[in-house]
Amino acid sequence: MTTAAWDILEIDALLTPEERDIRDAVRALLDKKVRPHVAGWFEQAALPARELARDFGELGLLGMRLHGHGCAGMSAVAYGLACLELEAADSGIRSLVSVQGSLAMEAIHAYGSDEQKDRWLPGMARGELIGCFGLTEPDHGSDPASMATRAVADGDGWLLRGVKMWITNAPVADIAVIWARVPDAGVRGFLVPLDTPGVTVREITQKLSLRASLTGEIVLDDVHLPADAILPGATGLRAPLSCLTEARYGIAWGALGAARDCLETALAYATTREQFGKPLAGFQLTQAKLADMALELQKGLLLALHLGRTADAGRLTPPMVSLAKLNSTREAIQIARTCRTILGANGVSGEYPIMRHANNLESVLTYEGTSEIHQLVIGQTLTGIPAFS
Template identity: 50%
Template sequence: MAEFSTVAANGHAKSARQDLFESPDLYSVDDLLTDEHKLVRSSIRDFVKKEISPSIEEWAQENHFPYHLVKRFGDMGAFGPTIPEAYGGGGMDYISYGLIMQEIERGDSGLRSTASVQGSLVMYPIYKFGSEEQRNKYLPKLASGEWLGCFGLTEPDHGSNPGGMTTRITDEGDHYVLNGAKMWISNSPKADLAVVWAKDDNGRIKGVIVEKGMEGFTAPEIKSKWSLRASTTGELVFSNVKIPKENILPNKDGLGAPLMCLDSARYGIAWGALGAAMDCYDSARRYAMERIQFDKPIAGFQLVQKKLAEMLTEITKAQLVNWKLGKMMNEGKATTAQISMAKRNNVAVALEIAREARQIHGGMGITGEYPIMRHMMNLESVVTYEGTHDIHLLILGKEITGIQAFV
């Protein structure tokens, strides 16, 4: 993606940074896509090349969240693409949604996080579990990028065990009072609203819409991240926050509600991680063709070809997994275990491809002249959030054995 188009014999870049990305497609997966899918992908790819690639390395180096892109994502239909058009969404299918996430994460995982949190973790629960009044009030503003949202489930002491949460809503008659804290929340410092999960007086988990400006609600930013540096991450802190009763999501409660949101988000991650993997592979292939050692391109050496061949093999398998999973999502047949397998596999594959691509780039691979190290650092977060690598292993283990191993 954002790389230098030619490399001198000493390994130093010679020309201006350009986004020269070409998508690998060894098994002609494009033949499985509709014209609409290809149009969606093309529009987002062009957007990434023009508005993300030229500046992403600087944003990451400076730990800068490009907030101006929030409205642009809204304009491009990247927020809530599967939400019905009546509420401002795109009314698209899940393969289109996946392709949007793939292309944005090819640009940067942190920016894909911004988009997928907005769509899967904020708009999705309001649409799925909210009242008609809540849908009409919030979804159009979120879809357009006028408002940015965040999702509050993880707590300082409860990550992989969300059911152990201690955040509470107390019924005070004509309103609720919210107390507690959430941690590692993408978008929170800039968010206009938060969909927060808390236990009521009966210990039942409820979804709560908390708006910026409510007294007692703060969202301090988490500083000094080495990963997802072009996105904004923070906490959510609630100190006797007065919540109107109409801000409770009425149509589903219990732990199953936020877990349904996570299924949607994990699906998007499976596609997004593939985008990062493709970007690393494409950059490594170009570099190997241009970097001269021992009087020939390093692409001519067996071990470099081995790395590239293994990268392309794993990318091709992930492409087919994503397409089939997208079909099942469209049919309403995809299970949590199937989504978990795709998320876990594709992120692990992307991380390994980033590491191998870094080796092909040699010393240049650790610099901001190429996207490799940024992708690698980002993926170290992606492999942990929305369910850790090991938790997804155990979700699949339960599917295989019928025995839950993590309680």
């Protein structure tokens, strides 16, 4: 991507040549495999997830920050730029990659045994196997400490019972990382092949957001697992929350990709669409909107880049990620809504990507931690007082 008119700060110049090459390679793949089709996928509420996973695996996008087991081992900034480009195509596309790499593969890589890593990670890195992450429940979203799913020792293994809801990739996944409460041991993670007897996956339909993404409910009805299904290194809520921090980092970049695509669309439209004898871009109110949006987008990109450099230096903290995720999602959805006004009635047409991005960002604003939750994380960091309960 060359420096665009809205990139007044020339943020592109702050990237290394390798980072720009990675970003450009991701964008080229999306231009070929996703952009020509994604409006149709959104309209049809469908996604060729397995085909795309193999394409993404071939480029090294799955488990991009992980080392070994066929993973690319790239930098945090490179991963952030990939997320930016993925979500510039569609939030559902970035979600496919984020859930696979930052949640499912991250959990196995960080907390799994050598045998579990050897069994699952190479195929997941290639996109031959798809994973999902079962934390959210029908009655427990922002409060995972109250999860109702239970795992109990059962002879030579484990017995799981519970329901997980709003699970991205579940309808096509081969393996799920399921988080359950174990008596006297707290929250633990389990690897559950989704063809195991007692597991039922139901695709969630009638979504008005993230329609180019496959979302499901996972019902665990006395599912018997072998003893080695447990993730040995995952003890307590800190384990799944650490995976969420990784996913939120990607969202901090990704949401800005959706915002960028909206702004580029609005700029192109405003400079060619004429009203009252001149282009829309010639009116003061339109220029004010464009200026404010460019300002917020560039501020967000600088914050995301700083976050990535901090991560690569090993200093990233959850409050930093909360601050960036809160800013990126809040500003991105406002940019999408403002761009829609510039296009007028055309802004709601599927011919343009803006309303699709705006609808998607309604979900991005609330998943992996709602804006309110991230405000409270920042508030606790400032005051030292937890306000979650």
